Amino acid sequence: MVVEVPARCVIGVDLGGTKLLAGAVDPERLTVHHRTRREVFGISQAALLDAAVDAVQEASDAVGGEVDAVGFGIPCTFDRKRGVAVQAVNLPLADLRFADIMSERLGLPVEVDNDANCAVWAEARAGAAKGSPDVALLTIGTGIGGGLVLGGRLYRGWGGAGAELGHMVVDIDGPPCQGNCPNWGCLEAVASGTALVREAALRVAREPDTPLGRFLEEGRPLTGPLVTELAFDGDPVAATAVRVIGERLGVGIANLVNIFNPEVVVIGGGVIAAGELLLAPARAVLQRRALAPAKDMVRVVATSFGAESGMIGAALLAADPGAAE
Ligand SMILES: [Zn+2]
Numbered sequence: 001m002v003v004e005v006p007a008r009c010v011i012g013v014d015l016g017g018t019k020l021l022a023g024a025v026d027p028e029r030l031t032v033h034h035r036t037r038r039e040v041f042g043i044s045q046a047a048l049l050d051a052a053v054d055a056v057q058e059a060s061d062a063v064g065g066e067v068d069a070v071g072f073g074i075p076c077t078f079d080r081k082r083g084v085a086v087q088a089v090n091l092p093l094a095d096l097r098f099a100d101i102m103s104e105r106l107g108l109p110v111e112v113d114n115d116a117n118c119a120v121w122a123e124a125r126a127g128a129a130k131g132s133p134d135v136a137l138l139t140i141g142t143g144i145g146g147g148l149v150l151g152g153r154l155y156r157g158w159g160g161a162g163a164e165l166g167h168m169v170v171d172i173d174g175p176p177c178q179g180n181c182p183n184w185g186c187l188e189a190v191a192s193g194t195a196l197v198r199e200a201a202l203r204v205a206r207e208p209d210t211p212l213g214r215f216l217e218e219g220r221p222l223t224g225p226l227v228t229e230l231a232f233d234g235d236p237v238a239a240t241a242v243r244v245i246g247e248r249l250g251v252g253i254a255n256l257v258n259i260f261n262p263e264v265v266v267i268g269g270g271v272i273a274a275g276e277l278l279l280a281p282a283r284a285v286l287q288r289r290a291l292a293p294a295k296d297m298v299r300v301v302a303t304s305f306g307a308e309s310g311m312i313g314a315a316l317l318a319a320d321p322g323a324a325e
Pocket residue numbers: 166167177178181182183184186188189
């Protein structure tokens with residue numbers, strides 16, 4: 001097999017809450033020529049930066065060093081006026097001139113944006129919402145990331161800190177949010193992958209004589225993928241936990257639909273592995289709670305780039321930063 005390596009690549013890096021994914025991307029054909037991962041859960045800021053540099057160098061070496069630029073998607077709020085990554089909810093990053101530091105260490109132009117902003121850019125340019133000028137995206141993983149494309153542009157807000165859709169409040173007296181978020185009752189607090197596991201734990205404690213209960217009895221750890229797998233198998237506790245998370249997600253989507261009237265709402269992140277088990281209850285709640293005609297116009301769909309949307313979007317932003325402005 002002949003592996004075709006493009007003349008020039010951009011490297012996209014998606015820094016998630018637990019792992020880093022980097023790829024050498026051909027921005028014209030949207031093909032990924034080399035992928036590499038690093039575990040970053042629980043490591044220090046210095047180790048995180050080292051892991052990012054190391055992953056970029058591996059991807060660059062794999063395509064013979066023919067790299068034009070590097071894009072990073074990081075789960076952080078930004079002050080674009082000062083070029084500072086200000087605060088991450090679920091990673092050890094704070095008040096960091098991330099683009100300057102990386103550009104100096106890599107010797108290449110660097111673009112940085114919020115990871116979900118990168119993901120929505122990929123989906124709106126070339127993925128599940130291709131060609132649509134008005135798109136909202138939620139990535140349901142450790143937390144809930146949010147991104148908006150409005151009028152064909154990536155919406156970053158006045159200072160670059162938008163669009164943290166996961167921190168909209170959907171339960172005014174709800175549970176405390178995660179990490180550095182001071183709020184409570186955020187969509188992230190009740191409908192993230194973390195919330196899915198918590199929901200399943202609460203329910204299985206009351207109904208231990210179920211497939212999920214027996215797996216836990218055998219010592220298997222309770223994780224989002226296990227809950228999803230058992231929900232597909234028809235386990236009542238797991239299926240209910242996924243449905244409840246889908247319904248809560250539907251409340252958040254109803255808010256987005258009322259406010260922005262998007263053509264497409266894209267759902268990504270690890271929890272979208274549940275597919276229609278998550279999306280069908282979300283759409284039902286959207287129909288019950290949002291306003292016409294926006295609720296009847298919108299499509300609520302799964303990401304088409306899957307776990308790679310942030311990485312591909314970061315690469316697209318690095319290849320042509322002006323297209324998003
Ligand atoms: Zn929050």
